[in-house]
Amino acid sequence: MTDVLIIGAGVVGSAIARELSKYELDITILEKDSDIAEGVTKANSGIVHAGYNEKIGTLKGKLNREGNDMFDSLSKDLDFKFERNGALVLGFSEGDMVTLEELKKNGEELGIKGLSILDKEDTLNLEKNIKENVKGALYAKTSGIVSPYEMTIALAENAALNGARFKLNSEVTGIEKVDGFYRVKLKNGEEIEAQIVINAAGLYGDKINNMVSKNVLKVKGVKGEYLLLDKVSGKLTNKTLFTVPKKDTKGVLVTKTVEGNLLVGPNAEELDDVFDFSVTEEGSTEVNDKGLDLINEIPEKRIITAFSGIRPHIKSDFIIEEAKDSKNFINVIGIDSPGLTCAPAIAVYVKDLLKDKIELKEDTSFNGKRKGILRFNELSFDEKNEVIKENRAYGKLICKCELITEGEIVDAINRPLGARTVDGVKRRTRASMGGCQGVGCLIPIATIISRELDIPLNKVMKNNKNSNVIGFKED
Numbered sequence: 031m032t033d034v035l036i037i038g039a040g041v042v043g044s045a046i047a048r049e050l051s052k053y054e055l056d057i058t059i060l061e062k063d064s065d066i067a068e069g070v071t072k073a074n075s076g077i078v079h080a081g082y083n084e085k086i087g088t089l090k091g092k093l094n095r096e097g098n099d100m101f102d103s104l105s106k107d108l109d110f111k112f113e114r115n116g117a118l119v120l121g122f123s124e125g126d127m128v129t130l131e132e133l134k135k136n137g138e139e140l141g142i143k144g145l146s147i148l149d150k151e152d153t154l155n156l157e158k159n160i161k162e163n164v165k166g167a168l169y170a171k172t173s174g175i176v177s178p179y180e181m182t183i184a185l186a187e188n189a190a191l192n193g194a195r196f197k198l199n200s201e202v203t204g205i206e207k208v209d210g211f212y213r214v215k216l217k218n219g220e221e222i223e224a225q226i227v228i229n230a231a232g233l234y235g236d237k238i239n240n241m242v243s244k245n246v247l248k249v250k251g252v253k254g255e256y257l258l259l260d261k262v263s264g265k266l267t268n269k270t271l272f273t274v275p276k277k278d279t280k281g282v283l284v285t286k287t288v289e290g291n292l293l294v295g296p297n298a299e300e301l302d303d304v305f306d307f308s309v310t311e312e313g314s315t316e317v318n319d320k321g322l323d324l325i326n327e328i329p330e331k332r333i334i335t336a337f338s339g340i341r342p343h344i345k346s347d348f349i350i351e352e353a354k355d356s357k358n359f360i361n362v363i364g365i366d367s368p369g370l371t372c373a374p375a376i377a378v379y380v381k382d383l384l385k386d387k388i389e390l391k392e393d394t395s396f397n398g399k400r401k402g403i404l405r406f407n408e409l410s411f412d413e414k415n416e417v418i419k420e421n422r423a424y425g426k427l428i429c430k431c432e433l434i435t436e437g438e439i440v441d442a443i444n445r446p447l448g449a450r451t452v453d454g455v456k457r458r459t460r461a462s463m464g465g466c467q468g469v470g471c472l473i474p475i476a477t478i479i480s481r482e483l484d485i486p487l488n489k490v491m492k493n494n495k496n497s498n499v500i501g502f503k504e505d
């Protein structure tokens with residue numbers, strides 16, 4: 031029997047796994063997909079929100095500030111990129127300026143530091159490409175940017191190194207309450223017994239809850255589409271530019287990403303029952319038009335891809351609690367925005383919920399540090415030569431847009447919880463994330479995966495399901 035079973039290896043499940051791996055516990059994480067961060071976590075804005083707009087007295091308000099505070103040390107310990115680039119919420123009318131003052135006051139009551147109101151001149155001095163008709167801005171210095179999957183993979187790798195057991199391709203199809211524990215059934219017929227179950231299943235958090243609890247819940251998907259531009263366009267703004275938030279959404283933003291691209295989006299479209307990730311002409315147009323309300327140009331020819339993410343909305347606040355009718359079954363669901371920012375603080379909050387359920391004895395062998403994949407292109411000329419002398423695979427360039435070497439790809443495959451698909455390599459190294467979006471390196475990456483994992487090339491997948499990179503008949 032496992033002590034704690036976590037369902038879902040998104041940023042929330044992975045952060046909880048790492049937090050709990052500080053204690054002498056047997057931890058199992060079940061993930062239906064073939065990699066970490068395949069769900070909501072893989073497609074979002076990547077903003078570490080300052081949190082000025084969250085309601086006082088809510089979990090979001092509390093955990094946003096606490097989570098934001100944790101990013102400096104967490105990113106150092108786990109070696110993922112994080113930059114406190116700051117955010118400007120732009121006002122374009124007198125009414126907007128009143129709202130910005132209210133947001134500042136709300137933020138200060140939540141304990142958020144570094145908030146100030148700027149006039150037009152100071153706003154334009156900070157970012158010269160902002161629309162000339164701006165009246166002023168709320169400047170939030172603590173806002174930051176992060177790669178959501180890089181962060182999540184780092185959390186999961188560190189949890190795994192500290193003994194947490196990740197079982198990928200393991201979809202939960204049923205949960206049985208037995209006397210004092212849970213029997214969790216997987217699609218492949220396997221059953222796992224657990225003392226405590228933590229439901230961190232993102233868009234499917236309602237289904238997992240409804241397998242156990244009579245308090246039936248329903249996730250409403252709210253889709254957001256994005257346009258991603260190249261790194262030349264990333265220089266158009268250093269800060270994250272927001273519009274004045276509406277009732278349920280922060281609106282379309284324009285931001286530099288932590289890797290230096292420009293990201294514009296997301297809009298907000300409520301979905302019916304089907305989680306449809308398609309991108310649409312209307313969505314792209316809406317995002318582009320709303321982005322152009324904030325910034326002078328969004329160069330069409332520099333758009334490299336469009337994508338969408340879906341927010342798992344249940345109610346206005348997160349649900350992080352034991353199900354009322356199911357002892358030791360903890361829901362961590364309805365984690366829509368700002369869930370990425372909150373994840374490290376959610377993990378601590380969940381750990382505290384477990385205090386009176388299971389003994390939390392510190393594991394003295396816990397190692398909270400993790401080394402990320404070498405970023406070869408960021409080395410000096412001499413350092414590059416040294417690395418190549420040690421390992422010639424770093425002398426072979428595979429992704430010519432992002433300048434990623436074979437050495438980095440081999441590391442991404444062979445490290446704990448390593449990549450098993452081309453997209454797994456992409457999210458760990460950025461290979462195929464550049465201007466050509468993999469046209470040049472898809473097959474070379476697949477060939478390396480095939481060699482390293484000793485599987486036929488035609489069995490290498492682009493991503494999760496039946497997405498064979500090449501199709502040919504076996505002899």
Ligand SMILES: Cc1cc2nc3c(=O)[nH]c(=O)nc-3n(C[C@H](O)[C@H](O)[C@H](O)COP(=O)(O)OP(=O)(O)OC[C@H]3O[C@@H](n4cnc5c(N)ncnc54)[C@H](O)[C@@H]3O)c2cc1C
Pocket residue numbers: 037038039040041042043060061062063066067068069070071072073074075076077078079200201202203230231232233234235238253254255296338339340341342365366367368369370371372
């Ligand atoms: C458009 C958009 C923009 C956003 N922008 C931001 C932002 O800028 N900043 C911010 O802080 N937050 C942002 N968020 C919110 C943030 O992305 C989410 O809160 C966070 O990623 C949720 O993570 P999660 O781990 O709960 O869910 P997920 O990442 O979806 O993880 C749940 C996992 O559970 C797995 N699973 C589901 N069912 C089963 C099953 N039956 N068996 C086994 N595994 C299962 C799934 O495959 C998935 O991997 C945004 C969200 C969206 C959609």
